[in-house]
Amino acid sequence: MGKLIQNAMKTLTYESLCFPEDIKARGMEDVPKYYYRDDGKMVWKAIHCFVSAVIKTYYRSDKAVQKDVEIQEFVKDVACFGMNNSDNFPKSLSSREQLVEYLTAVIFTASAQHAAVNFGQFDWYGWIPNSPSTMRKPPPQQKGQVDLKYIMESLPDRECSSKVLGTVWSLTRTQENEV
Known part of the structure; x- marks a missing residue:
């Protein structure tokens, strides 16, 4: 299993953790009655709306995101240590919208996606x-x-x-x- 996970990590990308992009990349946008996609999109949208509201309240501008040392270090740590310095993951974020997308991916992956594929x-x-x-x-x-x-x-x-x-x-x- 360890080798299998190592091999999978080589092809894992940030985009594959963004549910709408992953569905599109796999060509599953127009499959009828694909409930995993349909339910997943609703959950993604709800998380995205919540995160967006919090980020717009907390960060007044894109510059504020760029200057937030803690969030920038978190993103860098995920890419460098969590993802083995993979070029497939951002090492910094420059806008509120990028931060919203990033945090939505983190929350969705750790909650709804984990439940869908593991439970x-x-x-x-x-x-x-x-x-x-x-x-x-x-x-x-x-x-x-x-x-x-x-x-x-x-x-x-x-x-x-x-x-x-x-x-x-x-x-x-x-x-x-x-x-």
Whole structure:
């Protein structure tokens, strides 16, 4: 899993964390009855409106954003340390609108996006054959070559399965005091 996450981080971009841009980049704007997109856009818009109101109240100008050492250092730290100095993430912000977009992405990713992609995982991954994390035998090359014995010998062992189950269980848990 560590290697998988490292590889994924190489292609992660700031734009992919901005929900509307991500939907557009994946060509999902006009898919009918795509509820993940439809609900996500409403949540993104609500967060964006709230963040925009707070930023417009707190920062009187773009210059105020540029001079805010703490927010600039936060953005720099995310890019340099959180994202391994990736050029795919901004290292500074120069306007209120950029700050609104950035904070909206942070809040959306840590809340609605996290819930959407993680909370249902245990329901699926809790039964290892649904999506095994590893396979101990190569995939069959022809139809009719596989029997139950081959399948059972292919599935991950108990140790690997328990690590995956522990990870997925942690991702899907909600906090006891969560509202």
